Amino acid sequence: MISRRVVILNGIVLLILLAATAAFARVDLGVWNTPIAMAIAVAKAVLVILFFMEVKVSPKLIWLTAAMGFFWLAILALGVWTDVMTRVAIFPR
């Protein structure tokens, strides 16, 4: 079971991460804006999953199920994205 202290601490950390991502968005960091925003979003999601959804104290099967879902989405997104990025004209125009 996750203790009340950990839940509240998690909430505070999440709000700090929110402030961070909001602040970073106001600063022009060129190509780094997107990766930083995504990294912070992933961090928030992981914290919610581990502590609010109690995956950290759940059986391995639950952890595996959660991971599978996101992994499969990655397969879809990567498959589409790599196609889009590598479309070249085979014959010269």
Place this chain on the structure above:
Amino acid sequence: MRDGVVAHQFDDLEQQNEADRLGMWVFLITEVLFFGGMFTAYIEYRTIHPQAFSIASHHLDYWMGTINTALLLVSSMTMALAVHGAQRGKRWISALFLFCTIVLGLGFLGVKFWEYAKHINEGLVPGRGFKYMGPYAREVELFMSFYFLMTGMHALHMTIGVCVVTVMLLLTLAGKITRVYHSPIVIAGLYWHFVDIVWIFLYPCFYLIGGPK
């Protein structure tokens, strides 16, 4: 599943609780793939239309988006606290936090609809009413299509979530949730947290691209 009693297909309460939890998680991964289809499409279009998406993002209200994210993060915390209380049999604490969660959720929906109304007034709804005429107008309309589709789908799930948590509140007030039998609140919590996670990704995807205005 009747109040506190083990359903006939299960051998004991522990098996029922484990089945409920696994069942909700399997359902949540179907939701990951469901929203994921839209995120996949979004990723393609953001990759091939970076400037248009940047311009379009500036038409969204950064502060409303940030406030909404804060509301949802806090609501996840209150939901976790409600589950925590239910697991320990603390009926009134659990009910209080469920109520907070509902209020925060309704607050989110309120802000969202206010934003939508603003977009309608500004002529940013894709289709025949679209009035934006600046650079990359067509791709900006594509961005707005995704904005309405994805945040709309999210808002629909939020609404369902608010209804589910309301039912949980009623069950708690009626004394049906106990230290022994609190599985419904746990799985309602899982659903709520998932809807929060979707928003955690929607927020930077729509509100935070393109740097400062």
Place this chain on the structure above:
Amino acid sequence: MTAVDAAARLPIPARAKRPMREHYLNESYGLRSWLLTTDHKRIALMFLAAITFFFFIGGIAALLMRINLITPTGYIVGNETYNRLFSLHGIVMVWFFLIPSIPAVIGNFVLPMMLGARDLAFPKLNLLSFYIFVFGGCFTIADVILGGVDTGWTFYTPLSSEYLTSQVVLAIAGVFITGFSSILTGLNFIVTTHRMRAPGLTWFRLPLFVWSMYTTSAILVLATPVLAITLVMLAVERIWHFGIFDPRYGGDPLLFQHLFWFYSHPAVYIMVLPAMGVVSEIIATFSRKRVFGYKFVAFASISIGVLGFLVWGHHMFVAGQSVYASTVFSFLSFLVAVPSAIKVFNWTMTMRKGHVHFSTPMLYALGFIGLFTIGGLTGLFVATLGVDVHVHDTYFVIAHFHFIMVGGSVMAYLGAIHYWWPKISGKLYPEMWGRISAVLIFFGFNLTFLPQFLLGYLGMPRRYHNYPPEFQVLNVMSTAGATILGLGYLLPLAYLIWSARYAKDAPPNPWGATGLEWQTDSPPPKDNFYETPIVTEEPYNYPETESAYA
């Protein structure tokens, strides 16, 4: 007058008076006890009725298409109607027959029994799954009545998103809704398999049908939501002109195909994996031998499930997909054939030195192995980039997938129905008619679809209501085969219904098979077992004979 003559003159109720054992069919009567049941066995039967209805709708569409193709210029329907017919055939056969067939009928009935459970984990969700299926089906019927859809079952954009000539939204609404029926079934099976196995039933003591159904359930749960959201996006574009797949707004029509096939390729494994599971069971029983290489077959199922998600681009080789992506997809498509081949090899080795009985289910299973092999090998043809450029969208592809879906899955489905019929109905079907039907179906199938390989290779395109005159002979052969196939399908419908009322009662284990479902009565009691079974033995533990392969 003898005592027998006197008895023969008694009114029927008196003659038939015998103590009746209570089982799931007679434990309660009345419409409500069926429509509101949560018993997985009754739900399975309701699914059986529903999908049989849809099979006939899809079948009639096919028959009309084949009759139309007797002459090169089209015979009885115009080209617009022909387009609606092949769309209807695809939509109904894929989503309203094949995908639910083995999972929702056989899986629902047999899976909990194979696990030693009283029911699935979520019986009410199971009932909901049935009603969602029916509700989705209503949309499809409505679509047909209101004129039908002409986009093909694949709904490609921009035809489906921009042109208002047919009822696209109704059709996709029906498919969208029915998708949730599949998702709930998969969810139920996964949780049941993980959490409700009988004491002693470890993973490697499970029948191979369970391994197949588990993999299928994972695919159902991971792939179907992507189809759902894709159809939502298509509907939104069509109704509100959102421009998601429209190049004029910077959209990408090929994105639709990516999202559609990410579901639809794994969907074909949803259709074939349960069939493979059935074949494993039937081959073992009627060879009186344990399955050769049990773990290889189990892991092959998982591999097919995983690899099946990595090959969707092979449907888009000529659609504008990047040539690099196409190469990767082609290679992965070759890989996915390997676990299937392993299974075919293992089934064959199971029969070697076994005591083979050519019962009706065995005839269907053997038909599956032969026809699936041909279908699978021709899959390698279409997976080859260069060949696919030539045969894409021709009858070659149609023959390829019908060999697997009809020669494979439908035959396995019929085999499953016959194999578990004694358990389901408590009656023995007439064996002679069973064998006649199986042979007729096999013959009719081959006559229908073998010519189509030739037609496709020679260049006849698919989804055309007419063709060059030199293709007529092969088309007539195909239509003749389709007629025989149709008659073959009608026979089991007739004698199975007859047997439910008039045939001999079945003992608990008419085949002498291993497996928990055969350790209880035929038909089973409502809770499947009188006592929870405890498993201590390996699966398929048939006694070894001198000549059997150890």
